[in-house]
Amino acid sequence: MSGSREATVLTTTVDERRATERPQAQQLKWALADGWTITLRDLKHWAAQPWQIVFGLLFSVMLVLMFGYLFGGAIEVPGGGNYREFLLPGMFALTMLFGLEATYTAVTTDADRGVTDRFRAMPMAGSAVVMGRASADMLNSMLTLAAMVACGLAVGWRWHEGVGATLAAFGLLLLLRFALLWLGIWLALVLRSPEALMALQILVWPLGFLSNVYVAPQTMPGWLGTLAEWNPLSATVAAARELFGNPGWGGDSWVAQHSILMAFLWPAVLTAVFFPLSVRAYRRLSR
Template sequence: MTGTVSDAVTDGAAAAERQLRRLRHDPSAIALTLGAPVVLVVIFGYIFGSAIAVPGSGNYRQFLLPGLLATVGVNVLPSMIAMARDSTRGVVDRFRSLPITRLAVPFGQAAATTIYGLGSFVLMCLCGLAVGWRIERGAGYALAALALVAAFQFATTWIGMYLGLVIGNEEAAAQASVLVFPVTMLSNVFVPTSGMPAWLRAIADWNPVSALAAALRQLFGNPTAPTNGTWPLEHPVVASVGWLALLLAIFVPLCSARYARG
């Protein structure tokens, strides 16, 4: 049993190292990682910010930045496209033929994507600090926010990998990425949900992205949106942990089975 666990850890670490090397030599991925945080902060913080009201007459950038940071934790696109690319090029079949544990490659990709995502998180924090965003609570809460985003990134990466395996084509995966965008928009990331129609607000309030954004606002001490009497927004940290546990419980087995089956 000890050998099996040790082999799984070793294989997973090797797969993660491979994925990190590949990402490091991918100019488009590096450009997206470095450029996206700056673009998002500028567009929403400066262009749209003056037109959006924040509850309690708060500063919109203080409200916005935790929401943008939440988008880092729910970004399924890199893992979806990467897994679809590996399927198209036969990489998945080659790995499947090797004497390594079944979970090694998906786990390694999830770990590498999480590490890479933390780079976006840190860069977005620096951009936010440059435009006036401030962390109002202590370092312990900020580290808790970082850990929560990393855990969410790890969980949602399994969703992306599963979708990439199901789609099985890099071009189709890139086109399907437009379907992910509404999940982020239908939340409290950019605006409070209180102005939405009741039926739409109910969906947005129970969106895991809304819980994560609200949790980050709470941990950073930034302005929060009205809870609308909804449990996930009243207890966002607990709800976020519950959501990521549920996502892992569903998509780790699904992704592993799909990867093993081919």
């Protein structure tokens, strides 16, 4: 406990000295450099243990094959169309959501092993650790999304709009991941327990299935369908289907008619709430 207090005092003293010795632009430069150092550290861990990424990719591919081939023949797409083309944009978004568990696990593991406390004792920016973690996770998410797209192309999924709309759809998927990782970082810093991952999974899986990923909300009871429509995941899925030109669930509600707008608004709200909370939770560790 005393060591944690000394680390906190040291970090505070160094931060105060850096704030007085360097102008604001220089502080930003060093904060970005510190964050990149943490990113490289996380990437080296993945290079040393690639099986974690491989298993994550295989799990996502398994879901595509299971729902696309085992259950796809029994599910009718609203308005007609190929179910796998209906499914794949939802699977892309669901993979971004499942990344929340990987973020939580990595942050809590560092905290549990004392790595985070050692970072706090170093002369680095207070936001560097969380920014580095976010950058590493976004790079991993891009790799995962690329693997999912390759799997989708292999099973017959295609986009039917222009390159600009397609890139915009991928951008919205990564924007959702960026917003959700701040939720994962904040939960990890607040709970600080690897054992709480089970509780997080209880949150993530219902959120993923209570959406338009697999079926249309119109097929659900009225109140449940409304919840599914307003799910942030559903907004990104609906927007991606529209931009890819894939079959969608449509709907007459306001949120259904403005899916692209909601696909921007939900991540913006999540980031605005949980990014500052994540930085604040990191700075309050061991106090």
